[in-house]
Amino acid sequence: NAEAKLKDTKIIFVVGGPGSGKGTQCANIVSKYGFTHLSSGDLLRAEVASGSDRGKELTEIMEKGQLVPLDVVLALLKEKMIAVAETSTGFLIDGYPREVEQGAEFEKQIGECTFTLYFEVSDETMTARLLNRAKTSGRVDDNEETIKKRLATFHESTKPVVDCYTEKGKLKMVSAEAGSEEVFVLVKEIFDGCGF
Ligand code: B4P
Numbered sequence: 001n002a003e004a005k006l007k008d009t010k011i012i013f014v015v016g017g018p019g020s021g022k023g024t025q026c027a028n029i030v031s032k033y034g035f036t037h038l039s040s041g042d043l044l045r046a047e048v049a050s051g052s053d054r055g056k057e058l059t060e061i062m063e064k065g066q067l068v069p070l071d072v073v074l075a076l077l078k079e080k081m082i083a084v085a086e087t088s089t090g091f092l093i094d095g096y097p098r099e100v101e102q103g104a105e106f107e108k109q110i111g112e113c114t115f116t117l118y119f120e121v122s123d124e125t126m127t128a129r130l131l132n133r134a135k136t137s138g139r140v141d142d143n144e145e146t147i148k149k150r151l152a153t154f155h156e157s158t159k160p161v162v163d164c165y166t167e168k169g170k171l172k173m174v175s176a177e178a179g180s181e182e183v184f185v186l187v188k189e190i191f192d193g194c195g196f
Helices: 002-007 022-033 040-049 053-063 070-084 100-109 123-137 144-167 180-193
Strands: 011-016 036-039 091-094 115-120 171-175
Touching (some): 036 040, 040 091, 070 100, 115 180
Parallel strands (some): 011 115, 115 171
């Protein structure tokens, strides 16, 4: 069945601060290596766009740059993973885990991660990228005030995720200050090195 299949599937967590280039690099990875890309942020924005009551609560949280409740994100991810489990060659779980507890629950309920890919970028660079995206994105969280809060949330909650997977010997770090093509060269070294 689908849940059993997921236990044996490659699962890569993709983490980094807001604007670190997670979504951008995941798109590159999918076109070269053919994984299934699931972005927790995209799934949440889709839930908001659906106009559901749950969606309304999510908007408020995302506008504040805070993390939405763990069970909401995990349920959305699990549902999508089960739907494509039979055909997927592996998953990129983008923007997740945002806190240590999210990773632990995911691995308990779905399957262990193969490794965690971490995009390291300075706060200054992340802020500049997001302010640039703000010109066209229409996202409620792409504004100066929310960006500051998202960075604070990242340092407080997501940095411990990086430490946690480093301790498990499962962290692959990429310096992502450069342009997206240069960053992808580094990503490819990792994926080719793993035989993907
Ligand atoms: P996300 O949707 O994950 O937002 P993000 O961190 O900005 O990442 P995104 O993938 O969109 O952008 P990227 O860095 O690729 O999360 C939004 C919110 O949803 C969170 O604040 C939270 O409230 C909630 N949420 C999401 N996941 C959650 C979870 N697991 N638990 C709880 N809450 C959760 O790119 C940003 C910009 O930089 C783009 O414009 C891109 O073109 C540009 N860029 C990328 N790489 C570049 C490079 N190398 N050089 C120059 N520009 C680059």
